[in-house]
Amino acid sequence: MANILGNLNRALMVGGILLLIVALAFHAPDIASDPANWANWFLRFAHVLCGILWIGLLYYFNFVQIPTMPKVPAELKPAVSKYIAPEALFWFRWSALATMVLGLAIAGSPPQLYLVEALTFQAPYRLIGVGMWLGIIMAANVWMFIWPNQKIALGIVEGTPEAKAEAAKKAMLFSRTNFVLSFPMLYCMVTTYGLAR
The missing domain is CATH 1.20.5 (Single alpha-helices involved in coiled-coils or other helix-helix interfaces)
Incomplete structure (x- = not known):
């Protein structure tokens, strides 16, 4: 075993x-x-699976890594910054992209076909639309702000000590932004089918 x-x-x-x-x-x-209907359910499963990985890592960074790093002795910090953080960020950024792409695919494929209506907040898709836009913003934050700044902070891309400190601060702030946005985003996603949309 x-x-x-x-x-x-x-x-x-x-x-x-x-x-x-x-x-x-x-x-x-x-x-x-009905293979098309089953394929749509399978897309939902894949979307949720990728979302669990993405948001799970977001919560790991915000509940565990960010608060713990100041307590880690200086000689042990390279173990996190050279091995653990880059690997976690690999899965973090790709699961963010996969979650977003799969979510948009679900909304844009039969039998749903509510992508445009949700993204433009038309009834009855306003709630899921809010969740979708929050997810899109969060995924954009990962790729446009968190990952580029983490590359500098972790030394994957060259930078002065000052640039690394500034990049670490920016990455943390955008990560915290996603952390805050995750609560209403998850609420919108989970309650869409149980409440009036």
Whole structure:
């Protein structure tokens, strides 16, 4: 068991196989009779999975890494900045992009087709539209502000000590902005189908 679960790629493969077994066991007739509808549900699953990774890492940065780094002894900080943070930021930025793209694909594909209506806040899609715009802003923050500044702060891109400190501050502020926006964004996403839209 440790041989399988001790390796991330093997654990992912086992999870994928279990997902396939469950999908076929419970939805084989749906897949066969209405593949477009099932594909839309699968897009939703992928959107939520990527969103969990993205927002989970956002919360890791804001609840764990940012508050803990000042307490880490100077000789141990390179372990975080050279190994942990770059890897976490890799998954953070790509899961942000995947979450946004999958969400837009869901809204723009049959049977939904509410992308334009949601993005322009037309009834009954105003609530999901707010959530979509918050998600788009958050994903843009990741790629346009957090990641470029983190590259400088972590030394991936050359910078003076002053430039690194300034970039770390900017990255933290945009990360905190996303942290704050995540609450109304998640509310809009989760309650869209249970409340009046």
